[in-house]
Amino acid sequence: MSKEIPYKIYLEESEMPKQWYNVRADMKNKPAPLLNPGTHEPMTVDELSGVFCRELAEQELDDKTPYIDIPEEILSFYKMYRPSPLVRAYCLEKALGTPAKIYYKFEGNNTSGSHKLNSAIAQAYYAKKQGLKGVTTETGAGQWGTALSMACAYLGLDCKVYMVKVSYEQKPFRREVMRTYGADVTPSPSNTTNVGRKILEEFPGTTGSLGCAISEAVEVAVSSEGYRYVLGSVLSQVLLHQSVIGLESMIACDKYGIKPDMIIGCAGGGSNLGGLISPFMGRKLRGEADYQFIAVEPASCPSLTRGVYAYDFCDTGKVCPLAKMYTLGSGFIPSANHAGGLRYHGMSSVVSQLYDDGLITARSVEQTSVFEAATQFARVEGILPAPESSHAIKVAMDEALKCKETGEEKTILFGLTGTGYFDMVAYQKFNDREMSDYIPSDEELAKSISTLPKF
Amino acid sequence: MSKEIPYKIYLEESEMPKQWYNVRADMKNKPAPLLNPGTHEPMTVDELSGVFCRELAEQELDDKTPYIDIPEEILSFYKMYRPSPLVRAYCLEKALGTPAKIYYKFEGNNTSGSHKLNSAIAQAYYAKKQGLKGVTTETGAGQWGTALSMACAYLGLDCKVYMVKVSYEQKPFRREVMRTYGADVTPSPSNTTNVGRKILEEFPGTTGSLGCAISEAVEVAVSSEGYRYVLGSVLSQVLLHQSVIGLESMIACDKYGIKPDMIIGCAGGGSNLGGLISPFMGRKLRGEADYQFIAVEPASCPSLTRGVYAYDFCDTGKVCPLAKMYTLGSGFIPSANHAGGLRYHGMSSVVSQLYDDGLITARSVEQTSVFEAATQFARVEGILPAPESSHAIKVAMDEALKCKETGEEKTILFGLTGTGYFDMVAYQKFNDREMSDYIPSDEELAKSISTLPKF
Numbered sequence: 001m002s003k004e005i006p007y008k009i010y011l012e013e014s015e016m017p018k019q020w021y022n023v024r025a026d027m028k029n030k031p032a033p034l035l036n037p038g039t040h041e042p043m044t045v046d047e048l049s050g051v052f053c054r055e056l057a058e059q060e061l062d063d064k065t066p067y068i069d070i071p072e073e074i075l076s077f078y079k080m081y082r083p084s085p086l087v088r089a090y091c092l093e094k095a096l097g098t099p100a101k102i103y104y105k106f107e108g109n110n111t112s113g114s115h116k117l118n119s120a121i122a123q124a125y126y127a128k129k130q131g132l133k134g135v136t137t138e139t140g141a142g143q144w145g146t147a148l149s150m151a152c153a154y155l156g157l158d159c160k161v162y163m164v165k166v167s168y169e170q171k172p173f174r175r176e177v178m179r180t181y182g183a184d185v186t187p188s189p190s191n192t193t194n195v196g197r198k199i200l201e202e203f204p205g206t207t208g209s210l211g212c213a214i215s216e217a218v219e220v221a222v223s224s225e226g227y228r229y230v231l232g233s234v235l236s237q238v239l240l241h242q243s244v245i246g247l248e249s250m251i252a253c254d255k256y257g258i259k260p261d262m263i264i265g266c267a268g269g270g271s272n273l274g275g276l277i278s279p280f281m282g283r284k285l286r287g288e289a290d291y292q293f294i295a296v297e298p299a300s301c302p303s304l305t306r307g308v309y310a311y312d313f314c315d316t317g318k319v320c321p322l323a324k325m326y327t328l329g330s331g332f333i334p335s336a337n338h339a340g341g342l343r344y345h346g347m348s349s350v351v352s353q354l355y356d357d358g359l360i361t362a363r364s365v366e367q368t369s370v371f372e373a374a375t376q377f378a379r380v381e382g383i384l385p386a387p388e389s390s391h392a393i394k395v396a397m398d399e400a401l402k403c404k405e406t407g408e409e410k411t412i413l414f415g416l417t418g419t420g421y422f423d424m425v426a427y428q429k430f431n432d433r434e435m436s437d438y439i440p441s442d443e444e445l446a447k448s449i450s451t452l453p454k455f
Numbered sequence: 456m457s458k459e460i461p462y463k464i465y466l467e468e469s470e471m472p473k474q475w476y477n478v479r480a481d482m483k484n485k486p487a488p489l490l491n492p493g494t495h496e497p498m499t500v501d502e503l504s505g506v507f508c509r510e511l512a513e514q515e516l517d518d519k520t521p522y523i524d525i526p527e528e529i530l531s532f533y534k535m536y537r538p539s540p541l542v543r544a545y546c547l548e549k550a551l552g553t554p555a556k557i558y559y560k561f562e563g564n565n566t567s568g569s570h571k572l573n574s575a576i577a578q579a580y581y582a583k584k585q586g587l588k589g590v591t592t593e594t595g596a597g598q599w600g601t602a603l604s605m606a607c608a609y610l611g612l613d614c615k616v617y618m619v620k621v622s623y624e625q626k627p628f629r630r631e632v633m634r635t636y637g638a639d640v641t642p643s644p645s646n647t648t649n650v651g652r653k654i655l656e657e658f659p660g661t662t663g664s665l666g667c668a669i670s671e672a673v674e675v676a677v678s679s680e681g682y683r684y685v686l687g688s689v690l691s692q693v694l695l696h697q698s699v700i701g702l703e704s705m706i707a708c709d710k711y712g713i714k715p716d717m718i719i720g721c722a723g724g725g726s727n728l729g730g731l732i733s734p735f736m737g738r739k740l741r742g743e744a745d746y747q748f749i750a751v752e753p754a755s756c757p758s759l760t761r762g763v764y765a766y767d768f769c770d771t772g773k774v775c776p777l778a779k780m781y782t783l784g785s786g787f788i789p790s791a792n793h794a795g796g797l798r799y800h801g802m803s804s805v806v807s808q809l810y811d812d813g814l815i816t817a818r819s820v821e822q823t824s825v826f827e828a829a830t831q832f833a834r835v836e837g838i839l840p841a842p843e844s845s846h847a848i849k850v851a852m853d854e855a856l857k858c859k860e861t862g863e864e865k866t867i868l869f870g871l872t873g874t875g876y877f878d879m880v881a882y883q884k885f886n887d888r889e890m891s892d893y894i895p896s897d898e899e900l901a902k903s904i905s906t907l908p909k910f
Binding site: 006007008010012013079080081091109110111113150153154172173176177179180181182375378379380381382383384419421422424425427428431 | 461462463465467468534535536546564565566568605608609627628631632634635636637830833834835836837838839874876877879880882883886
C-alpha cells in the first residue's frame with residue numbers, strides 16, 4: 001500500500017534503524033581476508049587490535065552476523081543530523097523531460113558535509129569505550145577529517161589528522177573547520193614520523209598522497225600510548241556503519257511503495273556505495289528482489305573499470321595489512337588535474353567481490369561532464385553537490401535521458417553523498433572553462449599495477 | 456496536550472504555513488512610512504514600483520492585511536529546503552548544566568547557507584510574474600547574493616549582484632557559488648554605474664560598503680529595461696516573507712506544547728529577527744500570550760542599543776527612499792576588525808518601532824565572546840554556525856547560565872540563521888587568537904549620526 005509521497009521523506013525517529021546491516025553475512029563468496037604483510041596469513045582480531053580498537057577489529061573480520069546493534073550513544077548522535085532526507089528530484093526530472101522517477105538520498109546536511117560522519121562517530125565511540133586517549137587518521141579532500149574531528153569533539157577524544165599536503169595548502173578552510181573542532185592537523189608527508197621523513201628524503205618536493213598519509217597516521221597510532229588508527233573508507237567496518245544510509249533509504253522506499261530499478265553511487269574507496277546498496281543487495285542475494293547497482297568512478301582513477309582484482313598494499317609505506325581488491329597499484333596517484341576525492345588506488349574488498357561476482361556494474365566518467373551535471377543539478381534542485389557525489393548525478397542523469405528515449409518509467413535512486421561548499425576552487429576552474437580531463441594510458445596503468453606484491 | 460517531543464521537529468508538508476503573517480496589521484503604532492527623498496512625502500505604490508516589482512511595492516506599504524497567501528510556486532520551492540527543523544539543544548543544555556530548555560530554529564540547511572532564501576525566492580517570483588528579465592541587488596558577506604542567485608537560476612531570471620569589494624576579494628568562494636548559479640557578480644564600488652564612479656573618484660582606495668553597493672544596484676535597476684531592484688533585509692516585505700520562520704516555529708511549538716519564555720534573534724537589518732518573532736509578537740500584541748524578545752547585535756555596529764530613532768538614508772548614494780529607523784547614520788562603517796554580516800547602519804522600521812514601543816529588548820555583544828560561543832556550540836551540537844547566528848547563540852547561552860544560577864526552567868528559543876562554512880577566515884583568526892574586539896566611541900557615533908538628514 002503506498003501513501004502519498006512527500007517531496008522529501010524524513011523517517012520518524014521511531015522508524016529509524018537500530019541495527020547496522022552486514023552484507024557479508026549474505027554473500028556466498030565472502031570478501032577475501034586481510035593478510036598479514038609479513039606472513040601472508042589472514043589477520044586475526046588480536047593482530048588487528050594493535051591498530052584498530054578491539055570491537056572495530058571484530059567488526060572488520062565478522063562476515064557472519066547479519067545485523068549488529070547500533071549502540072545507544074551512537075543512535076543519540078545520529079539523531080543530531082539523521083534521518084537524512086530521501087528526496088524526489090521533481091525539478092531535475094522536469095528539466096530533463098524524462099518519464100523516469102529520480103530519488104536521491106542526501107547525506108550532506110551536516111557540518112562535515114558528507115556521509116563520512118556515520119562511521120566517524122561509530123569509530124570514535126568504540127575508541128572512547130575502550131578508554132583510549134585519542135585516534136589518528138588521514139584525510140585527503142578533508143570530508144573524513146572534518147567528520148572525525150566533529151565526532152571526537154563530541155566525545156572528548158583527542159584527534160590527530162594527517163592531511164595530504166596539497167589539500168592542506170589548497171583547502172585551508174577545511175583545515176580550519178577541523179581546528180575549530182579541536183583537531184590537531186599536520187600536512188603529510190611530515191617530519192613527525194619515520195615513514196614521513198623517509199618519503200620526504202626520497203621525494204623532497206612531494207605534495208603527498210592518501211597512501212602516504214595513511215602510513216603516517218598508522219605509525220603514530222601504533223607507537224603512541226592510548227591511540228588507535230581509524231579510516232574513513234575501504235574497510236568492511238566502514239561499510240557496516242554506512243549501511244545506515246541504505247537502511248533508511250529502504251525503510252523510506254518500503255513505507256511509500258517506491259521500488260528502485262537501479263541504485264547508483266559514486267565509488268572511491270566504496271564507503272558510500274557500499275553503505276547505500278548493502279540492504280538492497282541483501283535482498284538481491286537472498287532472492288527477494290532485484291536491482292541494478294551502478295558504481296561510478298572517475299575516468300582518472302578507474303580502479304573497478306580498469307584495475308585488477310588482486311592482493312595489494314593499502315598504503316604507500318606498506319605498513320598496513322594486504323587487502324584483495326580491485327586496484328591500480330599502491331603507487332598510483334591520480335593526475336594533478338583531478339579535482340575532489342575518489343582518488344584512492346583501491347576499492348573496498350566487499351564492493352570488489354560483489355563486482356567480481358557480477359552483482360554490481362561499474363562506469364567511469366570524465367570530470368568536465370561531472371561538473372556540467374553538478375551545475376545543472378545545482379540550478380534546478382538547489383543543492384550545490386560535492387564533486388564526488390556529482391559522479392552519481394551524472395550517471396543518474398544519463399540513465400534518466402535513456403528513459404526519455406525509450407519511454408520507460410524507471411525508478412532511479414542515487415546517493416548524494418555531500419555538498420561542494422569547500423570545493424569552490426574546482427567549481428571556479430569549471431566556471432572559467434579551465435577544467436580539463438585526463439584518462440591514464442594503458443601503459444601508465446600497467447606500470448602502477450606492476451607494483452603489486454608478488455606471492 | 457503535548458506529544459513526545461522528537462530531537463528535531465520537522466513539520467509534515469500538510470502542516471506547513473500557506474500564508475505569510477504581516478505583523479504590522481496587529482501593531483497599534485505602525486512603522487513610519489518610507490519618504491520620498493525629494494519631497495519628504497510618503498512613498499506611493501506607483502513611486503516604489505519604479506524600483507521594486509509592483510506586488511512587492513504593495514506588500515511594502517500594506518500595514519493592514521494580517522495574512523497574505525504564499526503563491527503556489529513559492530510553496531513548491533519552499534518544499535525543496537523547508538520545513539527547517541526546530542531542534543532541542545540537548546547537548547548544549549548538558550554542557551552548560553542548565554535547567555533551561557533550549558530550542559533553535561535552524562535555517563542553514565540549504566546551499567545559500569541561511570534564511571535569506573525565504574525572501575529571495577519570493578522576490579524573484581514576483582519579478583518573474585511581472586515579466587521582468589532580471590533583478591539587481593547588493594551583497595555583503597554573500598548570503599543574500601547566493602540566495603538570490605539560487606532563486607533566479609530556478610526561475611530562469613537574470614541576476615546582477617553588486618558585492619562589497621572587500622568581500623568580493625576575501626570571499627572568492629561565495630562569489631563562485633553565485634557564478635555557479637549563473638549570476639553576474641561585480642565588485643562594488645565599480646565603474647559600471649555613475650554612483651560607483653563618483654564614489655571611486657572621491658575615495659579611490661575604498662573597499663566598499665553595503666550602502667554603496669545598494670546605490671549601484673538601484674541605479675542599474677532603474678536605468679535598465681526589464682529590471683527591478685531587490686533587497687535581502689530591512690524592508691517590511693522581507694520581514695513578511697521571513698515570517699515563515701516564525702510560523703513554522705509556532706506551529707511546531709503548539710503541536711508539542713512547547714511554550715517559549717524568551718525568543719532570541721541576531722539583528723543586522725532585522726530580517727531574521729523580524730521573521731522569527733512576528734507571529735509570536737502578533738499573539739503578544741493581541742494579548743493572547745507573552746514572550747520576552749531579545750535582539751542581539753554586534754557591539755561594533757550597535758544600531759538599536761546606541762543608535763537614534765530617526766529618518767535616515769538607506770544607502771550611501773542617497774538614491775533610496777528615507778526610512779525611519781534606529782540608525783547610526785548612513786556614513787557609519789563598522790571597524791575593519793568586524794567579521795561577518797550584521798554591519799548595516801540601520802534597522803528594519805518594523806523592528807525599530809517594536810523596539811521603541813518597548814516590545815523588544817536589545818543587547819550588544821563583542822565578537823570574541825561570540826566566536827567562543829560559536830565554537831562551544833559547534834563542538835557539542837555539531838553545526839558550525841555563521842558568525843551572525845552566533846550572536847543569538849551567545850545570548851541564549853548567557854540566559855541559560857542565568858537559569859543555572861536561579862534554578863529556573865525557562866524555555867529559550869533562538870534563531871540559528873545559518874552556517875559558517877564560508878566564514879573560515881574569521882574562524883581562523885579566532886583559532887589563532889588574532890581576533891580582537893572594537894567598540895566605537897561616543898564621539899565616533901556622534902559623528903556618523905550627525906550625517907542624518909535634517910528636516
